[in-house]
Each structure stands twice: as structure tokens, then as C-alpha cells.
Amino acid sequence: MHYNPVGQLEENLIAALEKARREMLQERGQEEIDLPPVEVEVPREKSHGDYASNLAMVMAGRLGENPRRLAEYLAESLDFELLEKVEVAGPGFINLTLNNNWLAEALDKILEAGQDYGRTNQGRGQKVQLEFVSTNPTGPLHVGHSRGAVVGDVVASIMERAGYEVYREYYINDAGNQIDLLGESTYLRYQELFGREITLSKNSYRGDYIIDIARELKQEHGSKLLEKPEEEAFIIAREFALEQMLELIRQDLKKFGITFDNWFSERELHENNKIQEVSAELKEKGYVYEKEGALWFKSTAFGDDKDRVVIKSDGSPTYLAADIAYHQNKMERGFQHLINVWGADHHGYIERMKAVMEALGYERDNLEIIIVQIVTLLREGKKVPMSKRSGEFVTMREVLEEVGRDAARYFYSMRSTDSHFDFDLELAKKQSTENPVYYIQYAHARIMSIKDNAGKLSEEIEKGDASLLKTEEEIELLKLLARYPEELKVAAERRACHLVAAYAHELAGAFHVFYNKCRVITEDRELSLARLKLVEAARIVLRNVLEVIGVSAPEQM
RNA sequence: GCCCCUGUAGCUCAGUGGAUAGAGCGAUGGCCUCCGGAGCCAUUAGCGAGGGUUCGAUUCCUUCCAGGGGCACCA
Numbered sequence: 001m002h003y004n005p006v007g008q009l010e011e012n013l014i015a016a017l018e019k020a021r022r023e024m025l026q027e028r029g030q031e032e033i034d035l036p037p038v039e040v041e042v043p044r045e046k047s048h049g050d051y052a053s054n055l056a057m058v059m060a061g062r063l064g065e066n067p068r069r070l071a072e073y074l075a076e077s078l079d080f081e082l083l084e085k086v087e088v089a090g091p092g093f094i095n096l097t098l099n100n101n102w103l104a105e106a107l108d109k110i111l112e113a114g115q116d117y118g119r120t121n122q123g124r125g126q127k128v129q130l131e132f133v134s135t136n137p138t139g140p141l142h143v144g145h146s147r148g149a150v151v152g153d154v155v156a157s158i159m160e161r162a163g164y165e166v167y168r169e170y171y172i173n174d175a176g177n178q179i180d181l182l183g184e185s186t187y188l189r190y191q192e193l194f195g196r197e198i199t200l201s202k203n204s205y206r207g208d209y210i211i212d213i214a215r216e217l218k219q220e221h222g223s224k225l226l227e228k229p230e231e232e233a234f235i236i237a238r239e240f241a242l243e244q245m246l247e248l249i250r251q252d253l254k255k256f257g258i259t260f261d262n263w264f265s266e267r268e269l270h271e272n273n274k275i276q277e278v279s280a281e282l283k284e285k286g287y288v289y290e291k292e293g294a295l296w297f298k299s300t301a302f303g304d305d306k307d308r309v310v311i312k313s314d315g316s317p318t319y320l321a322a323d324i325a326y327h328q329n330k331m332e333r334g335f336q337h338l339i340n341v342w343g344a345d346h347h348g349y350i351e352r353m354k355a356v357m358e359a360l361g362y363e364r365d366n367l368e369i370i371i372v373q374i375v376t377l378l379r380e381g382k383k384v385p386m387s388k389r390s391g392e393f394v395t396m397r398e399v400l401e402e403v404g405r406d407a408a409r410y411f412y413s414m415r416s417t418d419s420h421f422d423f424d425l426e427l428a429k430k431q432s433t434e435n436p437v438y439y440i441q442y443a444h445a446r447i448m449s450i451k452d453n454a455g456k457l458s459e460e461i462e463k464g465d466a467s468l469l470k471t472e473e474e475i476e477l478l479k480l481l482a483r484y485p486e487e488l489k490v491a492a493e494r495r496a497c498h499l500v501a502a503y504a505h506e507l508a509g510a511f512h513v514f515y516n517k518c519r520v521i522t523e524d525r526e527l528s529l530a531r532l533k534l535v536e537a538a539r540i541v542l543r544n545v546l547e548v549i550g551v552s553a554p555e556q557m
Numbered sequence: 558g559c560c561c562c563u564g565u566a567g568c569u570c571a572g573u574g575g576a577u578a579g580a581g582c583g584a585u586g587g588c589c590u591c592c593g594g595a596g597c598c599a600u601u602a603g604c605g606a607g608g609g610u611u612c613g614a615u616u617c618c619u620u621c622c623a624g625g626g627g628c629a630c631c632a
Contacts, residue, residue, distance in 0.1 A: 347560080374625065376625090
């Protein structure tokens with residue numbers, strides 16, 4: 001079920017304004033004049049009403065007339081059922097104050113919709129593939145990955161509720177050089193466990209987790225690998241390490257509450273000859289050429305800075321080559337839209353991948369990239385240095401264990417992906433008001449406590465009469481609850497998880513204010529029922545919005 | 558040198574063309590005979606700098622300045 005009271009109300013209001021404008025132009029014989037669509041906005045200043053329109057000011061320039069006079073005229077002829085007051089103000093704003101007759105129905109519908117409240121059909125079932133995390137399985141997920149992981153997961157959830165059919169996918173780079181290095185590192189550490197002298201190469205992975213894997217390898221195979229030919233032993237070590245790493249990554253993500261619909265193996269592309277096929281296809285189209293022994297993709301033809309190598313002069317494919325095949329595969333699977341979540345260090349790849357889409361015969365906008373800016377970990381106010389190769393990094397798991405899943409997910413969601421993020425461990429660990437997630441969860445726990453207190457009365461919540469809700473705090477809370485589907489819709493359009501996090505915080509705030517001002521359970525049975533109904537709606541929306549972010553809604557704290 | 562992100566209150570951040578720029582934390586002062594004080598209320602202070610577009614710019618364009626991240630036949 002889809003119910004979006006505020007969205008509907010705004011649509012109706014815009015339609016009414018458009019009608020007034022159209023009639024005015026007709027009367028003046030100017031209906032052929034081309035004008036931008038009517039817009040309304042919620043003014044910052046409460047005294048400016050519930051909505052304001054710049055309609056007259058936008059028209060004034062075009063018609064060469066005084067905006068205030070146009071506004072007066074439009075205000076007079078506006079016909080809208082919920083209109084309580086209309087005023088012309090400032091340079092020509094039309095300020096609209098509405099009555100609250102729509103709120104009672106909204107409250108009923110929220111209770112009716114329950115956990116489905118917030119769902120809209122904005123996406124119209126569009127099939128979207130969202131690829132995120134996709135880190136190389138050569139080491140555990142570190143703190144930098146966890147931001148992209150949470151953002152990807154939350155954006156997916158938001159879009160699902162806005163009516164998109166979202167498919168979460170993890171691309172496993174299980175082919176190529178870095179996996180060989182993982183295997184080599186593991187094999188060396190394995191040998192070391194038997195007292196052999198080893199020398200790690202410059203590119204070896206040096207983290208302790210490699211030693212852990214080597215120990216498990218020893219557990220599994222004993223000393224048998226030492227007797228096998230080196231090449232054979234190496235492959236066994238490599239495959240073992242790969243499986244271990246993937247399992248580790250899967251477990252880490254699961255602890256974060258993140259699961260994927262599909263784990264896509266790069267190897268399959270190689271094994272099914274997809275890279276050769278797509279290279280040949282692009283060559284046929286003239287988008288690939290040979291130079292200096294290598295095969296180049298002509299990405300400059302689509303706006304990239306320079307052309308890119310797809311097959312190196314030693315005959316091996318680059319990462320890009322596999323990516324071309326992968327994205328072709330995505331589109332062939334019937335997705336209408338692709339979203340990739342990348343770290344800021346990959347921004348330089350956007351243009352070439354857009355070029356790939358075009359070369360493959362798709363629209364460049366079929367592929368959308370969300371760039372998530374860098375995370376810096378702060379411990380005692382100082383940057384924690386991180387480098388995967390040196391093995392010096394803080395893992396996603398450590399952060400999770402330190403601050404908890406709810407706090408971690410909320411923190412990663414609450415900030416715009418465009419902004420760098422300083423993750424202060426000390427701050428995140430504080431279980432105090434400094435941590436917004438506790439503030440929100442507390443509101444939910446408080447509601448549960450009120451319901452307990454209501455006893456038998458809560459069985460009759462449905463009978464509550466919303467027209468008894470008259471105080472400013474009650475109305476503000478109710479309006480905010482009614483706004484939820486529209487908030488989700490906007491967040492989905494903008495792929496902006498921080499808007500949802502901010503809404504959750506705002507809602508909790510509105511509830512706390514209401515709670516302090518309006519006692520719910522009193523001798524006035526009718527008023528108690530009405531307020532209980534409002535509280536129940538707040539509970540539903542709080543739980544729903546926390547679910548989107550992946551944060552628990554505790555009954556007690 | 559080129560490309561991307563950021564610069565807003567003491568601190569961390571919202572605010573993608575509107576009227577008097579908002580939250581949280583911090584600081585200061587208040588609020589429980591009453592449903593959870595992990596709460597509420599009040600006070601505090603700010604758009605990096607200069608041009609431009611616009612009736613109107615924190616927002617769009619541009620030039621600087623500052624911080625971060627990229628510019629491989631690596632992944």
C-alpha cells in the first residue's frame with residue numbers, strides 16, 4: 001500500500017495554483033506564454049504559513065509586471081479546499097496557511113499501514129542493481145570500507161521503500177595478480193610455520209591475518225603441502241586463502257547487518273571467455289585498437305581524458321577489461337539502472353566507466369556512481385595511520401566491536417557522502433547524549449513504556465479522536481509523522497541516507513518535546529486515547545525509519 | 558599541471574535559488590508531588606575571500622586561498 005499524505009497535499013496545492021495561473025493568463029489572452037512549473041516550498045519562518053510560492057515573482061519578469069500585484073490577483077482566485085489563509089508578502093510571495101483537516105485521516109492511515117507506512121511507488125518497480133563494497137578479498141574489511149558498506153545498504157533500503165526493485169551485489173575480484181599475491185603470502189607463511197626461512201616479497205600481504213590463514217591451512221593439510229610441487233601447493237594455498245577471506249568478509253558484513261542478493265565472481269567472466277568476447281565486440285565497433293603491443297579502449301571518444309589499456313602487452317587483461325565484461329553482464333541481466341558505490345580514491349574511474357557504457361551501446365546515465373568520501377579514524381584525537389600493504393589498519397570488525405552495530409550504522413548514515421568523515425572512536429563509544437542514536441532509541445523505549453502504562457486503554461487506540469489533538473506540540477509531531485513518506489521519497493531520489501538519519505533525529509526530538517508538554521495518560525479518557533493514538537503512530541514511524549537505517553528499536557534500554 | 562570532494566556557531570555537521578541561515582555537542586542559567594531526567598526550556602556565536610548571473614545567492618558560474626583524495630600496460 002502506498003500512502004503519502006504530504007506528497008499528495010503538495011501535488012494538489014500545486015495543481016490549484018496552476019489552475020489559478022492558467023485562468024489568469026486566459027483572461028488576459030496570454031495563455032501561450034511559456035512559464036516554468038509552479039513550485040511551493042515550506043518557509044523557514046512559521047509566520048509565513050505552511051507553504052509559500054514564488055509563482056508571481058517568477059511570472060513578473062516574463063510579463064513585465066509588478067509581482068505583488070500578480071500575487072494579489074492569484075491569491076484572490078486561488079481555490080483550494082484546505083486553504084485557511086492566503087497572504088501576499090515580501091517581494092511577492094504567496095503565503096498559504098492550511099487548516100489541519102487532513103491530519104485526522106493521516107493518523108488513521110499511519111496506523112492502518114503499520115510497517116508498510118513510508119512505502120511509495122516513486123520508483124515504479126524499476127529494476128536497479130546496486131553494487132557496493134566489492135573490496136578485493138585479499139584482506140579483512142577495514143574502517144574505510146565500512147562506510148561504503150553501510151551507505152550502499154541504507155541507500156538500497158531507502159530505494160526499496162520508494163518502490164524500486166533493488167538487487168544488492170558484491171563483485172569478487174577473485175582473478176588476477178593480487179589473488180596470486182594473497183596465495184603466495186599465505187604459502188610463505190605456511191612454510192614459516194614449519195620453521196623455514198622465508199622472505200616476503202615487496203608486494204606480499206603482511207597482515208597478521210595471513211598468518212592466521214596459514215595456521216588454518218596447516219590445520220587442514222598438515223605438512224602435506226611441503227611435499228607437493230611448489231606450483232601445486234601454491235594453488236592450494238591460494239584457493240584456501242581466497243575462501244577463508246571471503247568467508248571472513250561475509251561474516252563481517254553479516255555482523256553489520258548487510259547481506260547481498262548475489263556474490264559475483266570475476267573469474268567466471270574469464271572462464272566463460274567473456275572478456276575476449278567483449279573485446280572483440282568493441283574492436284568490431286572500432287572502439288578498441290592496438291598500440292605498442294597492447295590493446296587500448298578508445299574512451300576519449302566518449303569524453304575521457306585518455307584512452308585506457310584493456311589487454312596489456314603481456315597478453316593479460318587489465319581490471320578494466322573485466323569491468324567492461326561485468327557491466328555488460330549486468331545490463332544483459334535486465335537491470336534498467338546500475339549504481340556503484342565507490343570510495344573517493346576511485347573517482348577517476350567514473351569517466352572511463354561511463355565511456356564503457358556508451359561503447360557497449362547503453363546510455364551513460366544507465367550507470368550511476370555514488371562516491372563516498374574518505375573516512376579517517378581518530379583515536380584520542382589523533383589520526384590512526386592505515387595502509388593495507390603494511391598491514392597497519394583498523395578493521396571493520398574492531399570498530400563494530402568497539403562502538404556497536406547501531407552506533408556504527410547510524411554514524412555512517414548520518415553524514416552526506418560528499419563530506420569527509422572523521423570517525424572519533426572515543427566519541428562514538430560514549431553512551432551519552434552526544435550520540436544521536438541513543439537519543440532516537442530512547443524515544444522509542446519511552447513510547448513502549450507509555451504503552452505499558454496505558455494498560456487496557458491501549459486496546460482501544462483505534463478509537464482515539466484526532467480532532468482532540470490541538471496543542472502545537474501534538475500538531476507538529478503529527479505533521480512530521482505525515483511527512484515521512486515524502487522524506488523517504490526525496491532521500492531515494494537523491495540517494496541520500498543522511499536525510500533519513502536526520503529525519504529520525506528530528507522525529508525523536510519532536511516526540512520528546514511532545515512528551516514533556518503533553519501528558520498522555522490522564523483522567524480524561526478521550527484525550528488519553530487520542531494521544532495514545534498519536535504515540536502509537538510515532539512508534540510505528542520511529543521503528544520504520546530505524547529499520548531503514550538498520551538500527552534496532554529497543555523496547556527497553 | 559589537470560580532475561573530484563570539502564570550507565557555515567568554540568567543536569561536529571544540516572541547509573542543491575527565497576523572506577530574520579538551522580541542529581547536536583560544549584558553555585551559562587532554569588525545569589521532576591506527574592507516563593523513563595539517556596529528557597525538556599532559555600541564552601551564546603557563523604556562510605574562507607573577490608567578481609559575475611538573478612527581482613532574490615550559503616546555494617548557480619568564475620578567479621583566488623585552505624584542507625583531503627585522485628591522475629598506471631596496479632587492483
